[in-house]
Amino acid sequence: MSLNVGMPLSNVQSSGSSQNALEMNKICQWILELNHPDTRENALLELSKKREVVTDLAPMLWNSFGTIAALLQEIVSIYPAINPPHLTAHQSNRVCNALALLQCVASHQDTRSAFLQAHIPLWLYPFLHTGCKTRPFEYLRLTSLGVIGALVKTDEQEVINFLLTTEIIPLCLRIMETGSELSKTVATFILQKILLDETGLSYICQTYERFSHVAMILGKMVLQLSKEQSGRLLKHVVRCYLRLSDNPRAKEALRQCLPDQLKDTTFQNVLKDDTSTKRWLQQLFKNLEAPATSNNQQQPSLMIQPQQPRNL
């Protein structure tokens, strides 16, 4: 199982030598084979192996006839196996290969906009909604998260704007609460990327309910992490807290609800060799200590309402 978020596309040129031309012929043949139900499964497998070495695979997938329709067909055809849950390992692997190709389309700058305009990510949300703990479901959730992760990794405003019109935040929060360590990491990474965007940060800090939901889940994660430590997950959690502290109203709330485990020596061991997370944590404390600046006074306190966030 590979986690694709964070892996750069290598820049192997797709044309040039005769060997590459031969390779390109094969790629085209597989793309054509995606159209036919009989040849599709093998083509999905072969193409998903090649998705990181063929630079322009995404526009080829998007612009060839029927390819995206075929990938959507793969997704919808397993919906009946989601609820009641009886997804087999074979079904899961097959649809995950289709998702891997969609991830390629989501990552490429020439196809990303069209991918969003056709609302394709929404077809993956039913998979994120599942709670079944079996391997086929876990793998499906993780791969679906990978597609959304690939979208946010591009730091495009368009992606954040799209995601904010959907229910991705509650879906990620649920996985952050109940998922496997790997799923939690990708879900938290997605939340972090949304927060790092100005629109995303103000969206989450717009109402008390939104902020307190996010703060509550992050708090629970810190508690869980204090029992089962994971450096890479903690890193994203800390980054989320730090970013929240950039919002004046969230900062006020965090002064009261930041979990103690982040302040004491609970994570000393995990943090020992992770200088960037240690730095983020120090910056977070510094932000929280700082008094409200004159800048903040321009914005009337929207979020800190009579009711204060509960201590976690």
Added chain:
Amino acid sequence: PVQQPVVTQTTQPCTPQFSYMDINLNTGVMPLITVNENLPLLIQFPQVKNVIKPFIQTAVNELLKPGVERSIKITLMTVEHIIKKDFALEGDETRMRSAAQQMTRNMTAGMALITCREPLLVSLVDKLKTTINTVLQKLPVVSAQYISTTQMKDMIEYAVNTISQDAIEACVAFIQKTAVEDALVEIDKRLASEYEIRKQARAEGRLHKDTNVLAYFHERMPEQIRIKTGSSQFNVVYEEFGRYIPGFSTTGMPSAPSVSSEMQQSTPLRITNFSGINTDELCSGFKR
């Protein structure tokens, strides 16, 4: 006679009970539902039986509008974009429309299935329990004390779970078909101008093609996978959309709207894989 309450969880893949043509939107879900009369609760209190079917219809109606709206909204957005893209160089609007309709039918049904099944089952179980309790309390022979005995609670629980499980597929199929029929009308509206451009071009003796798309293909796409102008596309993937509908059995599939402008609603009704249903009642209600 008390039976242990069953855990309402199916882990076996279920074979769809209904074909698309089994579902008649005019008669509602009631004719499709058979209530198991051998349930201990219904043997002891036959009065309860009368409220069950109308109750189920009400539960379906409550979820119908939001479920249908959500499924249609997402599907139309996706289908419109993908069809416009794939058929940009297609001059024949009937081919384009046929593909759009088959994709819309398949994907709307899938989205409605996955969106509505869980909330509907939860709602059925919750509300059926309340309804049955209300009915029982009104019966002169039943005391409030009796209803709250463990034995009675188990019997109600068992009946509620069985009835809900038995009814869920018909209910979801009804919502799915409602969504699909609405979506088919809507996708025609969304693509109307596309169809018109093609008709217009043909009337003027031209072949429609989107020149921007054409230029892109010549610049960027390897020859093999370029969409060719004016040639009849291999439509396999769209035909595949028409071969089955998620959640329905494959018998009695609606026909593709390739030539006639109207959906062929008059296709003979086939009752398949389903027993205990009044065929006459269903068929008589099917004439539109």
